[in-house]
Amino acid sequence: MRVLVVHEDHVGLSLIRQTLRSAGFEVVATDSGLEAMEILSQGLSHLLVADWEHDGPMSGLSLCKTIRHEEMWGYVYIILITSRNLPRHRVEGLTAGADDFIGKPYDPAELVARVRSGERVLSMDTRNVAIFAMAKLAESRDPETGMHLERVQSYSRLLAQDLAATPQHGPEVTANFIRWVYLTSPLHDIGKVAIPDYVLLKPGRLTDREFSLMKTHTTLGANTIDIALKKFPDAEFLRIAREITSAHHERIDGTGYPRQLRGDEIPLSGRIVAVADVYDALTSRRLYKDAFTHDVAKSMILSGVGTQFDPEVVQAFLRLEDTFQNVRERFTEHPPVIT
Ligand SMILES: [Fe+2]
Ligand SMILES: [Fe+2]
CATH class of the missing domain: 1.10.3210.10 (Hypothetical protein af1432)
Structure with a gap:
């Protein structure tokens, strides 16, 4: 599974990359929301870990909204890393299209567990693709x-x-x-x-x-x-x-x-x-x-x-x-x- 990580802090980004790589994930990392959209729209990754507090032209939250608005190659599972822990923040994130959250400072084991849970959800999406591929084969x-x-x-x-x-x-x-x-x-x-x-x-x-x-x-x-x-x-x-x-x-x-x-x-x-x-x-x-x-x-x-x-x-x-x-x-x- 290839995980896309969007984080503007290079130290944070390389820590996440290291954690996920040692858990066996392939990681693509960028500090640009626009580049992330490019990668996602080409179907190169379906699992995104993004920093909510990212300030660039496309913050974690607006990245969520854009992904849910655009037509993508299959479902993109979004995990937001954030220090906003109040229920109203969660509601805001979920409404924007996030699937899950990790609080800051994040625990590496929790990060891996949450990414694995996203992987499970995406395997259901793969089933849908498999059904369509079977039909296409018959056709x-x-x-x-x-x-x-x-x-x-x-x-x-x-x-x-x-x-x-x-x-x-x-x-x-x-x-x-x-x-x-x-x-x-x-x-x-x-x-x-x-x-x-x-x-x-x-x-x-x-x-x-x-x-x-x-x-x-x-x-x-x-x-x-x-x-x-x-x-x-x-x-x-x-x-x-x-x-x-x-x-x-x-x-x-x-x-x-x-x-x-x-x-x-x-x-x-x-x-x-x-x-x-x-x-x-x-x-x-x-x-x-x-x-x-x-x-x-x-x-x-x-x-x-x-x-x-x-x-x-x-x-x-x-x-x-x-x-x-x-x-x-x-x-x-x-x-x-x-x-
Ligand atoms: Fe028929
Ligand atoms: Fe038909």
């Missing part, structure tokens, strides 16, 4: 999908966040539900790793037999996640991942696959990803079609309300139309379609 066999997973992930989160504000779905759509839907929606097609190339990469229309084979990607994906669920039956994110892989092709009228579930029998996570996935497929170029404009995709989704799609999820989609288009432009590998 890599399909050369046309570009940034499909990133977009589906963002659309799904937007839909879930919108539904959280509705009276019907508010109780079910908790902050954790939103988080797990965001995190695991990229796994929706993971079962496609087991679909042969002649079906997966076929440019034309699939025969009935080929389509039946293609449909099995839902159960194949769910079965794979079941293996993990047996080992970790309480893992909520695995349960949601399983719902999504299994149910994203179900239709409200009961004519979808693999289980022909109807209406509310389809888990909400599956109903959300169904809209996100289809909207992205419609507005993206595929082997068998050009990209449709947002307006065409919207009217196709509207024509599926109550048959293919959950009307409430589509209502959320309509409330989020502009945001969806912004996401599409942000995560694009080709020039956006003019709408």
Whole structure:
């Protein structure tokens, strides 16, 4: 683990560096908040130890705020070293985005213990990265999908966040539900790793037999996640991942696959990803079609309300139309379609 230390006092800085190095950490040190931002924004470190009382152009506290404001490569765990020990100081630090504090004068053993605790939290973030990498690996066999997973992930989160504000779905759509839907929606097609190339990469229309084979990607994906669920039956994110892989092709009228579930029998996570996935497929170029404009995709989704799609999820989609288009432009590998 590489720890970034920001401290303007060179003696203090070299003591911290020494302590952490002898505990086995790799240390990058700087006395400049701006240089620290440069290192963090390149993803070169995810664990920061900063002096709150640092006076430079970017103090420990404003460094915290800037990190939380910027888009970073993964989570940055921040430990502030400070002589401010009152509860109101802690509140101020936490509000700015700090994760932990070490009082001055610091005890070397405590510094190492707190950095190790940050390392544990970050290993959970690594799990999220691993989930996404697995999904990307499955998707890599399909050369046309570009940034499909990133977009589906963002659309799904937007839909879930919108539904959280509705009276019907508010109780079910908790902050954790939103988080797990965001995190695991990229796994929706993971079962496609087991679909042969002649079906997966076929440019034309699939025969009935080929389509039946293609449909099995839902159960194949769910079965794979079941293996993990047996080992970790309480893992909520695995349960949601399983719902999504299994149910994203179900239709409200009961004519979808693999289980022909109807209406509310389809888990909400599956109903959300169904809209996100289809909207992205419609507005993206595929082997068998050009990209449709947002307006065409919207009217196709509207024509599926109550048959293919959950009307409430589509209502959320309509409330989020502009945001969806912004996401599409942000995560694009080709020039956006003019709408
Ligand atoms: Fe699928
Ligand atoms: Fe998809």
